[in-house]
Amino acid sequence: xxxxxxxxxxxxxxxxxxxxxxxxxxxxxxxxxxxxxxxxxxxxxxxxxxxxxxxxxxxxxxxxxxxxxxxxxxxxxxxxxxxxxxxxxxxxxxxxxxxxxxxxxxxxxxx
Amino acid sequence: xxxxxxxxxxxxxxxxxxxxxxxxxxxxxxxxxxxxxxxxxxxxxxxxxxxxxxxxxxxxxxxxxxxxxxxxxxxxxxxxxxxxxxxxxxxxxxxxxxxxxxxxxxxxxxxxxxxxxxxxxxxxxxxxxxxxxxxxxxxxxxxxxxxxxxxxxxxxxxxxxxxxxxxxxxxxxxxxxxxxxxxxxxxxxxxxxxxxxxxxxxxxxxxxxxxxxxxxxxxxxxxxxxxxxxxxxxxxxxxxxxxxxxxxxxxxxxxxxxxxxxxxxxxxxxxxxxxxxxxxxxxxxxxxxxxxxxxxxxxxxxxxxxxxxxxxxxxxxxxxxxxxxxxxxxxxxxxxxxxxxxxxxxxxxxxxxxxxxxxxxxxxxxxxxxxxxxxxxxxxxxxxxxxxxxxxxxxxxxxxxxxxxxxxxxxxxxxxxxxxxxxxxxxxxxxxxxxxxxxxxxxxxxxxxxxxxxxxxxxxxxxxxxxxxxxxxxxxxxxxxxxxxxxxxxxxxxxxxxxxxxxxxxxxxxxxxxxxxxxxxxxxxxxxxxxxxxxxxxxxxxxxxxxxxxxxxxxxxxxxxxxxxxxxxxxxxxxxxxxxxxxxxxxxxxxxxxxxxxxxxxxxxxxxxxxxxxxxxxxxxxxxxxxxxxxxxxxxxxxxxxxxxxxxxxxxxxxxxxxxxxxxxxxxxxxxxxxxxxxxxxxxxxxxxxxxxxxxxxxxxxxxxxxxxxxxxxxxxxxxxxxxxxxxxxxxxxxxxxxxxxxxxxxxxxxxxxxxxxxxxxxxxxxxxxxxxxxxxxxxxxxxxxxxxxxxxxxxxxxxxxxxxxxxxxxxxxxxxxxxxxxxxxxxxxxxxxxxxxxxxxxxxxxxxxxxxxxxxxxxxxxxxxxxxxxxxxxxxxxx
Numbered sequence: 001x002x003x004x005x006x007x008x009x010x011x012x013x014x015x016x017x018x019x020x021x022x023x024x025x026x027x028x029x030x031x032x033x034x035x036x037x038x039x040x041x042x043x044x045x046x047x048x049x050x051x052x053x054x055x056x057x058x059x060x061x062x063x064x065x066x067x068x069x070x071x072x073x074x075x076x077x078x079x080x081x082x083x084x085x086x087x088x089x090x091x092x093x094x095x096x097x098x099x100x101x102x103x104x105x106x107x108x109x110x111x
Numbered sequence: 112x113x114x115x116x117x118x119x120x121x122x123x124x125x126x127x128x129x130x131x132x133x134x135x136x137x138x139x140x141x142x143x144x145x146x147x148x149x150x151x152x153x154x155x156x157x158x159x160x161x162x163x164x165x166x167x168x169x170x171x172x173x174x175x176x177x178x179x180x181x182x183x184x185x186x187x188x189x190x191x192x193x194x195x196x197x198x199x200x201x202x203x204x205x206x207x208x209x210x211x212x213x214x215x216x217x218x219x220x221x222x223x224x225x226x227x228x229x230x231x232x233x234x235x236x237x238x239x240x241x242x243x244x245x246x247x248x249x250x251x252x253x254x255x256x257x258x259x260x261x262x263x264x265x266x267x268x269x270x271x272x273x274x275x276x277x278x279x280x281x282x283x284x285x286x287x288x289x290x291x292x293x294x295x296x297x298x299x300x301x302x303x304x305x306x307x308x309x310x311x312x313x314x315x316x317x318x319x320x321x322x323x324x325x326x327x328x329x330x331x332x333x334x335x336x337x338x339x340x341x342x343x344x345x346x347x348x349x350x351x352x353x354x355x356x357x358x359x360x361x362x363x364x365x366x367x368x369x370x371x372x373x374x375x376x377x378x379x380x381x382x383x384x385x386x387x388x389x390x391x392x393x394x395x396x397x398x399x400x401x402x403x404x405x406x407x408x409x410x411x412x413x414x415x416x417x418x419x420x421x422x423x424x425x426x427x428x429x430x431x432x433x434x435x436x437x438x439x440x441x442x443x444x445x446x447x448x449x450x451x452x453x454x455x456x457x458x459x460x461x462x463x464x465x466x467x468x469x470x471x472x473x474x475x476x477x478x479x480x481x482x483x484x485x486x487x488x489x490x491x492x493x494x495x496x497x498x499x500x501x502x503x504x505x506x507x508x509x510x511x512x513x514x515x516x517x518x519x520x521x522x523x524x525x526x527x528x529x530x531x532x533x534x535x536x537x538x539x540x541x542x543x544x545x546x547x548x549x550x551x552x553x554x555x556x557x558x559x560x561x562x563x564x565x566x567x568x569x570x571x572x573x574x575x576x577x578x579x580x581x582x583x584x585x586x587x588x589x590x591x592x593x594x595x596x597x598x599x600x601x602x603x604x605x606x607x608x609x610x611x612x613x614x615x616x617x618x619x620x621x622x623x624x625x626x627x628x629x630x631x632x633x634x635x636x637x638x639x640x641x642x643x644x645x646x647x648x649x650x651x652x653x654x655x656x657x658x659x660x661x662x663x664x665x666x667x668x669x670x671x672x673x674x675x676x677x678x679x680x681x682x683x684x685x686x687x688x689x690x691x692x693x694x695x696x697x698x699x700x701x702x703x704x705x706x707x708x709x710x711x712x713x714x715x716x717x718x719x720x721x722x723x724x725x726x727x728x729x730x731x732x733x734x735x736x737x738x739x740x741x742x743x744x745x746x747x748x749x750x751x752x753x754x755x756x757x758x759x760x761x762x763x764x765x766x767x768x769x770x771x772x773x774x775x776x777x778x779x780x781x782x783x784x785x786x787x788x789x790x791x792x793x794x795x796x797x798x799x800x801x802x803x804x805x806x807x808x809x810x811x812x813x814x815x816x817x818x819x820x821x822x823x824x825x826x827x828x829x830x831x832x833x834x835x836x837x838x839x840x841x842x843x844x845x846x847x848x849x850x851x852x853x854x855x856x857x858x859x860x861x862x863x864x865x866x867x868x869x870x871x872x873x874x875x876x877x878x879x880x881x882x883x884x885x886x887x888x889x890x891x892x893x894x895x896x897x898x899x900x901x902x903x904x905x906x907x908x909x910x911x912x913x914x915x916x917x918x919x920x921x922x923x924x925x926x927x928x929x930x931x932x933x934x935x936x937x938x939x940x941x942x943x944x945x946x947x948x949x950x951x952x953x954x955x956x957x958x959x960x961x962x963x964x965x966x967x968x969x970x971x972x973x974x975x976x977x978x979x980x981x982x983x984x985x986x987x988x989x990x991x
Contacts, residue, residue, distance in 0.1 A: 027138055028145040046142065047169040050135065054181035058121065066134075069141075076138050 003035075003043035011052050012061075013095060014042070016088040019062060019080040026067075026075040027053065053078060061087050121182050128179075135178055139168065189502075193509035200510060207482055208514070211475045214879065215518025215568075218471030219560050220525025221872070222464040226556055227530055227549060228537070229457045233450055235549075238373060240313020241407075246414065247380060247448040248280075248404040248421070251441040255711075258441065261382070261400045266428065266435065268395040273424050276417040278409045281308040282393075282402040285383035289650045289844060290345075292358040298648070298846040299341070299359065300385050302376065303392040309336070309370075311407050312378060318342075319353040319368030326367070326391035333364030334391050339372040341387035361652040364390065379403055380448040398434075399811075405445065418442045429707075436707025453538065455944050456861050462938075463619065463872045466612040468560070470879045472568040473605045475514065477883055479507075479572040480598045481890050504573045511569025519561035526553075536867070538860035571601060599894065602887045607927035609883050610968065613876040614931025614960055615938060620873035621956040622942060622949055623866035629948025630859055636787035636796070637687055638726025639851035641678075643825055644686050644818045646847040647836060657808045664804065664814070666839055668718060671817065674831045676824050681718035682804060684814040687725075687789040689854045690715075692812060695771040696800060698757045709771060712753055712798035713789050716807050716814040722784060724820045725851075732764050732782030740805035747778035751786045753798035770800065772811045778802075791858035793947065818851075825850070862945055877964065881971040888920045889975035899979055900987025909980040916976035917969065924968030928961050935960075 006014065018033045019025060025033065030053075031044040056062045061084030067077045080088075143164045150160035168174065201208040239245060248270075250260035262282065271280050283304040290299045302308075306322035315321055316336055326334040335357070337346070346352045352366050376386035382403045408417060421440040428435050483490075493503060575598060647667075654660045664682050671680045685692055695709035704710070719735045722728070730751060739746055747768060754763035767777040786796035804814055821828045833845050856863065892899075899912050939951040949956070 026141070028142045031142075045169075046146075046167050047174050050138065050174060051177035051181060054135075054178040058181045060116070073141055073144075074137065075141050076134065 004041055006034075006042050006044060010095065011044070011048065012056065013088065013091040014044075015049075015052065015056065016061065016080065016084055016091065019078060020085065020088055024065075024067070024077040024079050026069070026077050030078070056084070059087075060084075118184065121184050131179070131182075132175065135175060139171065139174070143168065189505070190509070193506045194513065196506065197510040197513045201513065204482065207478055211478050211514050212518045212521060214471040214474050215515065215564060216521035216525050217875065218464075218468030219519050219522030219557070219564060221529060221875075222461075222468045222560060223522060223526035223553065223557055224529030224533060225457065225460045225464045227526065227553055228533055229461055230552060230556075231549060232453060232457065237377065237446065237449075238314070239378065242445065244408045244410075245312070245378070245445040246406050246408060246417065246442050247445050248406055249441050249443075249448075250400060251439050252437045253439065254437050260438075262402050262404045262440075263400045264393065264395050264397040264402060266438075267402065267404055269428055270421070270424060270440070273427070274417075274420060276409055276412040276420050277406040279307055279311045280404060280406040281305045281311045282404045283308060283379060283383070283389075284402045285379065285386070287648065287650075287846075288359040288388075288390075289648065289842075290357070290359045291361070291842060292363075296842050296844050298844050299387050300383065301335075301388045301390055302379070302383055302386050303390050305393045306391045308389070308405070311405060314371065314374055316368030317371040318350060319366070321368065322389075322391040327393040329392070329394040333362065334367045335364045336368040336370060336389045336391075337366060338370050338387045338389075339374065342369045345387075360650045377449060378405060378445060380445070381451065406442075414442060414444070433707065436705075438707075452861055452944075455941070456538075456865050459619070459865060459942060459945075460868055462941075463616055463869055466616050467872050467876050467879075468564070469567070470609050470612050470876050470883075472564050473609050474879050474883050474886075476568040476572055477602050477605055477886055479511070479569065480575070480602050481886060483572050483575070483598065507573035508565070508569055511565045511573065515561045515565035515569070518564070519557055522560075523554075523557055526557075536864060538857075538864055575601065599887075599891060602890070603923055606880075606884050606887050606923055607930065609876075609880040610924050610927025610964060611931035611934055613873070613880040614928050614964055615935045616869065616873040616876045617960045617964065618931075618935040618939060618956060619942060620866065620869035621960055622939060622946060622951065622953060623862060623869050625949040625953065625956060626862050626945065626947045627859070627866050630792050630862065632948075633788070633792045635687055635792060635855050636727060636785055637851065637855075639855055641821050641823065641825070642725065642818060642851040643821065643829065644689075644816055644849055644851060644854065645829070645832070645845055646815050647817055647843060647845050648815055649843055651840075651842060657810075657813075660813060661804060661808070663839065664718075667817075667835060670835045670838075671819065671832055672720075674828060674835070676822050676828045676831070678820040678822050679720045679724045680817065680819040681721035681724045682716075682814045683718070683721055683816050683818055684716040684812050685713065685789070686816060686818060686851065686854060687787045688791050688858060690816070691790050691797075694800070694811075696768050697771065699767045699769060699777050701757060710753075710756065710798060712749070712800040714770065714772075714812060715799060715801045716804050716810060716812065717801050718804055718814075721801070721818070724818050725787075726820075727787060728785045730783045730785055731762075732780070734782060735801075735803040735805075737805070739803040741808060743806075745776050745778040745806055746781045746803060748782035748784055748801040749780050750784045750796070750799040750801075752796045753800065754780075754783055756798060768800070792855075793858065817845075862947070865945060877967060880964075881967050884920060884924060884968055885971045885974060887923075888916065888972045889978075891919075892916060892975045892979040895979075896982055896987045899982050900984045903982065903984040904988060912982075913976050913980040916979050917972055920972035920976070921965065921969055924965060924972075928964050928968075931964075932957055932961065 014034050015030055018030050018037070022029075022033065027049055031046070031049055034042055034044055053062070053064075057064055057078075061081060062078045063081055064076050064078050066074060069075050143161070146164035146167060147157070147160040150163055151157055155163065236242060237245075248262065249258070250262055250266075251258045252260070261284075264282065267280060267282055274280075281304065283302045285300070286303055287298050287300050289296045304322075304327075306324055306327045309315065309321050317339075319336070322334065322336065325331070337352070342348060342352065353368060354365065356365050357363050370389075376383045379386070380403070406417075408414070418441075421442060425435075425439045429438070490503060494500075498506075649660060649663060654663060668680065668682065671677060684690065692714045693711040694714040695711045697703060697709055717735065719737060719739075722734050729748075732748070735746070735748065749763060749768070757763070757768075758766065763780050763783060765779065767779050769775055769777045784799065784801065787799060788794060788796055789799060790797060802810065807814075817832070819828060819832070829845075829848055836843055836845050902912065903909070935957065936952060943951045
C-alpha cells in the first residue's frame with residue numbers, strides 16, 4: 001500500500017500521542033509506532049522527525065535521556081512531559097475541530 | 112515551559128554545540144542502522160540497504176541545521192550573528208582594530224583614573240553620622256589677613272559655654288609620641304583630643320569603650336584609643352590589649368578601645384595624617400592656638416545662623432580679652448575643609464580627560480568612516496539582498512560596541528595603572544583611595560563611559576553608512592559618490608573639533624607650565640640644594656627640663672659637624688615653608704601698639720651655623736656664636752622685612768625688641784638676615800626673629816629639628832647622624848627626614864601635578880589630532896587622485912597640487928584652532944585659583960599654542976599632500 005505524507009502541522013500531534021501511549025521511545029521506534037498505528041499509511045519523513053523532536057525538546061513538551069537498546073546500542077529515549085500532555089490535548093481538540101469543519105464542507109450533497 | 116526556563120534551556124544549548132552535533136549524529140546513525148536492518152530483512156543486500164537508509168534521511172546537513180535552529184532564540188540569533196560578523200571584521204583589519212581599541216582605552220582609562228580620584232575625595236560619603244551637619248571652625252583675623260588658624264582651648268571653652276547652635280564641639284591637636292617598650296623606639300603620630308571627638312563624629316570603637324569626660328583630666332591617668340591598623344600591626348590584633356598599659360614617652364597610658372577598620376583621621380582635614388592613636392587630653396586653660404576644631408550643628412540650625420552667633424560670641428571675647436582683639440571664628444562645612452585646593456585640580460583634570468576621551472572617540476569615528484567608505488559596496492550588496500536599514504545600523508552598532516567594550520576593558524587596566532601613578536605622584540588629598548569597595552561604582556562608571564563612547568563614535572558612521580540607496584553606487588565603484596562627500600564633510604567637522612579640544616588642553620598646559628616657571632623665579636631665600644632636615648623629638652621625661660634638653664643638643668652638634676660629608680649643621684625650631692610660628696613682638700623704641708595690633712614675626716630658634724647651613728646671607732651684623740648663652744647679653748637676629756617695617760630707612764642694628772612671650776627680656780639686634788619666604792612661595796616675606804638656642808631656656812617652643820648641608824652623600828650622612836644620636840641616647844629616634852627641596856616644593860604640589868598631567872594630556876591630544884588630520888587628508892587625497900591627475904595633465908604644477916591640499920587642511924585646522932581659542936578664553940578662568948604670575952587670558956600662551964598647533968597640522972597634512980603631488984597623471988587617469 002502506498003504510504004502518504006503526514007499532513008503539515010500534525011507531526012507534533014502524532015509524536016505526542018505516540019509517546020503518550022508508550023513510556024519511552026527512541027526516534028526509530030517513534031516512526032515505527034506511527035507507521036504501525038496508522039496501519040502502514042503514515043510515513044514519517046526521517047528528515048523532519050529529528051528537527052521536530054528537537055523543537056519539542058526546546059519547547060519542553062518532551063524530555064530526552066540516553067539509554068541502551070535491547071541490542072546494547074546507545075539511543076536517546078524521549079518521554080512525554082506534563083506540558084507535552086497538555087499540548088497534546090490542545091492539538092487534538094484543535095485538529096478535531098478543523099476536521100469536523102472540513103467534513104461539513106466536503107460532505108457529499110444530499111447525505 | 113515558562114519563558115525563563117526556556118531561555119535557560121536554550122542558553123545551555125548554545126554553549127554545547129559540539130556535543131549537540133555529536134549526539135544528533137549518533138542518533139541518526141542508530142536510526143540508519145535500524146532502517147538498514149529492516150531493508151536487509153526485506154531482502155536487500157547490506158550495502159544497498161545502508162545506501163537506501165541514508166537516502167531516506169535526505170540532506171543530513173540541512174537536518175542538522177534545522178535541528179540546531181530549533182534552539183535559537185530569535186532576537187538573540189541576530190545579535191550573535193552580528194557579533195560573529197563584527198569579530199570577523201575586526202580580525203581581518205587588525206591595524207584598524209588595534210588603533211581604535213588603543214585610542215579608546217587611553218581615553219576611557221585616563222578618564223576613569225581621574226574619576227576614581229574624584230570619587231574618593233569629593234563624592235564618597237564621609238564615614239561619619241550625618242556628615243553634612245559637621246562643620247570646621249578656624250580662627251581668622253580679617254584686619255591682619257590671617258585665615259585658617261588653629262584655636263586655643265581657652266577660646267573654645269568659651270564657645271562651648273555660650274553657643275546655642277552646636278550640639279557638640281570637639282577639638283584635636285596633632286602630635287607624636289615615642290613608643291617604647293619593645294625593641295627600637297618608634298615614632299607614633301597621635302592626636303590629643305577632647306573626649307567627645309568620636310561621639311561627635313558618630314563612630315564607636317569596635318573594641319572596648321569610647322572616651323568619657325574623666326579620661327581627659329590634665330595630669331590624670333592617661334587613656335588612649337588605638338586605630339585599627341595600628342592595633343593590627345603593632346599589637347598583632349590581640350583583643351586583650353584593651354585594658355592593658357602601653358609605654359610611650361616614658362609614662363604611657365591604658366588602652367581603652369580600638370577603632371573600627373576604615374576609620375581614619377580624615378576629619379582632621381590635613382592637620383593630621385596617619386593618626387595611629389588618640390589620647391584623651393584637654394586642658395581648658397591653655398592659650399596656645401594649636402587645636403583643630405569640629406562641631407556638629409543642632410538639628411534645625413543652619414550654617415549662616417551658626418556663623419552669626421559665633422561672630423557675636425567672638426565680639427564678646429574680644430571685649431573681655433585684649434589678646435583676642437581682631438580674631439573671629441570662621442565656620443565652614445567639614446567636607447570643604449577636607450577637600451580644599453584639590454577640588455579645582457581634580458575638576459580641571461576631569462575636564463581634561465573628558466577632552467582626551469572625546470578626541471579618542473572622534474578618531475575612532477574617523478577610522479570607522481574611512482573604513483565605511485571602503486565597505487560601501489558591501490553595504491549596498493547587503494541592502495540589495497534585503498537587509499533593512501535598521502538591521503544594517505544594528506550591525507554597525509554591534510561592531511562599535513565590540514570596539515567599545517574591548518577599549519573599555521583595556522581602559523580599566525589603564526585606569527588601574529593611572530590610579531597607581533596618581534597615588535605616587537599626586538599631592539596628598541588628590542590621590543584615589545585604595546578602595547575595594549569602590550569597585551562597584553567604578554565598574555558602573557566604566558559601563559556608562561563605554562555606552563556614551565559607543566554612541567558618540569559609532570552612531571554617526573552607522574547612520575551614514577547604512578543609508579543604503581543602491582542607485583548607481585555599484586557601478587561607479589563607490590567613489591566620488593555623494594556618500595563619500597558626506598563622509599568627508601563629517602570627518603572634516605570632526606577634525607575641527609579635535610583641534611579645538613587639543614588647543615584648549617594645550618593652553619591649559621601652557622598656563623600651568625608658565626605658572627611653574629613663575630614660581631621658580633621667586634626666590635625662597637635659602638639655598639636648598641643638598642640640605643636635609645629631620646626631627647629629633649626627645650620626648651622622654653628626662654628631657655623635659657629645658658637645660659637637659661639643651662645639653663643633649665650641645666653634645667650632639669659637635670659630633671654631627673664632625674661627620675665627614677657634613678658641610679655645616681644647625682638645630683632649629685622651624686624651617687622655611689614648614690614651620691611658621693607667629694609671635695607678636697614690640698620694638699622698645701617705638702610707641703606700644705594698640706591691643707591686637709602688635710606686629711607678629713616668625714619665632715625661630717637656631718644654632719650658630721644656621722644661616723650658613725641654609726644658605727641665608729647675613730646682610731649686616733654678625734651670626735650667633737657659642738658665646739651667646741645664658742651668661743651673655745640677650746641678642747636676636749631679625750630679617751630685612753622686619754627692619755623695613757619697624758625702622759624704615761634706618762639701621763636696625765643695635766636696637767632692641769621684645770617678644771611677647773614668657774621670656775620677656777629685651778634683646779639687642781646684632782644681625783640682619785636676608786628675607787626668606789617662610790610661608791611658602793605664594794606669601795610675600797614676613798618678619799622673622801631668630802634666637803640663639805643657648806638663650807632660650809624659657810622659650811615657649813623648643814628647637815626639634817636638625818638641618819645639615821651635605822657634600823653630596825645624603826644617605827650616608829643620615830645613617831651617621833642616627834648613629835651619633837644613638838650613641839648619646841639609644842632610646843631617641845630620628846624621624847621625618849626630608850630634603851629641603853621637597854619641603855619647599857610642597858605648597859606648589861598642586862600646580863606641579865596639574866602641569867605635569869595637563870602637559871601629558873595635551874601631548875596625547877595633539878598626537879591624536881595629528882593622526883586624525885593625517886588620516887582625513889590621506890583619505891581625501893585617495894578620493895581625489897583622479898582629479899589631481901586631470902589637473903596635472905592639463906598643466907598644473909606639482910607645487911599647485913601640494914598647495915591646494917595643504918591649504919585646504921591648514922584651513923581646516925585653523926577653524927578648529929580659532930574655535931579652541933574661543934573655548935579656551937572661556938574655560939581657563941576655572942584655572943585662575945591655581946595660576947601664579949600669569950593671567951588666564953595670557954596672550955603669549957595662546958599665541959604659542961596657535962602657532963604650534965598650526966605647524967603640527969601642516970606637518971601632519973604635508974605627508975599625504977606630498978604623495979598627492981607625486982601622482983603620476985597617466986596612472987591616475989587610467990586607474991580605477
